[in-house]
Amino acid sequence: MEKKKVLVTGASRGIGRAIAFALSGQYSLILHASKPESLESLLKELDGEHEVLCADFSEINAVKEFCSALKKMAGKSFYGVVNNAGVALDKPLMYQSLNDIDKMLNINVKAPLLISKTALKLFIGNKEGVIINMGSCVGETGNAFQVVYSMTKASMVTMTKSIAKEVSLIDKSLNIRAVTVSP
Incomplete structure (x- = not known):
């Protein structure tokens, strides 16, 4: 039986890397990082075979392309998304540049929103x-x-x-959950 697939964004380090290790024996992972070389050592250390799907989420067009590629890669066994990728650019608000604000909004909000939108369409088909x-x-x-x-x-x-x-209003019989973890 084919393992269920789970996407982990921001998998190259920190919490994302730890999540990848925790899930690798049970699921087939789609690992995300900005650059593929960031995932090379992780792939060697994980159990099982996993896929890589890279994109720079600070660029909204890259997020859209990522979502298109995810649709093709996911298949019928697509089961989960861990929207972990994030960035904090710490400085007083009055000194935040518009570029830094856009970067945080794209990576921390728009990317997870568009990935969730893509995933929900796939999950509804998979129930x-x-x-x-x-x-x-x-x-x-x-x-x-x-x-x-x-x-x-x-x-x-x-x-x-x-x-x-x-999701509960669309169809109560769907086994689709959404949760937030706030470390």
């Missing part, structure tokens, strides 16, 4: 799936010098709750 969105405790408490980052992480919580409510 099951799970979206795990990585939030942050600062999304609930706020933090000095992290106004934009805190805002993006707070949006993950409300996006997740809205997805869960929406």
